[in-house]
Amino acid sequence: MKYNTKRLALCGILAAVYCAVTVLSAPIAYGPVQFRLSEALCMLPLFAPYTSLGLFVGCLLSNLFSTVTALDIVVGSAATLIACLWTSRCKRIWLAWIPTVAVNAVLVGAMLAFVLTPEAFLQGFLLMGSQIAMGEGAVLLVLGVPLAYLIRRRGWDEALRNL
Numbered sequence: 789m790k791y792n793t794k795r796l797a798l799c800g801i802l803a804a805v806y807c808a809v810t811v812l813s814a815p816i817a818y819g820p821v822q823f824r825l826s827e828a829l830c831m832l833p834l835f836a837p838y839t840s841l842g843l844f845v846g847c848l849l850s851n852l853f854s855t856v857t858a859l860d861i862v863v864g865s866a867a868t869l870i871a872c873l874w875t876s877r878c879k880r881i882w883l884a885w886i887p888t889v890a891v892n893a894v895l896v897g898a899m900l901a902f903v904l905t906p907e908a909f910l911q912g913f914l915l916m917g918s919q920i921a922m923g924e925g926a927v928l929l930v931l932g933v934p935l936a937y938l939i940r941r942r943g944w945d946e947a948l949r950n951l
Contacts, residue, residue, distance in 0.1 A: 810853075824923070824924075827888060843869075885925070
């Protein structure tokens with residue numbers, strides 16, 4: 789991925805938007821049951837892989853406000869980066885939501901189980917991983933996929949690629 793001034797500026801804007809949306813919706817954005825509305829933006833790497841950087845930084849900044857543990861800063865941010873890089877390899881919008889759901893369910897689910905239910909890790913992981921998957925899936929299917937179709941229909945995908 790090549791970064792120029794315009795791409796870096798867009799990544800900065802994405803980081804700010806991701807963080808602002810997450811912090812402003814904090815009651816539903818953190819914890820075992822979460823609907824992180826900003827995760828809808830994780831569809832952008834489908835069109836422009838370089839946006840993964842901005843989404844990673846935005847997630848990292850918003851995880852500084854995590855109410856669960858400081859471990860969320862590392863694990864949650866890594867999950868977003870991995871999911872975005874995987875999404876950038878997808879070819880179809882209707883499949884591009886799956887990486888974000890899968891990666892967050894596994895990594896964030898495991899981190900939450902480790903922190904909140906260490907004595908019953910497997911049960912905690914199954915429960916919290918499922919809860920994370922459901923929240924991520926809801927946000928991506930209700931907001932992320934329609935956003936991606938809007939971007940494609942308006943021709944913004946080409947603008948993102950050619951930035």
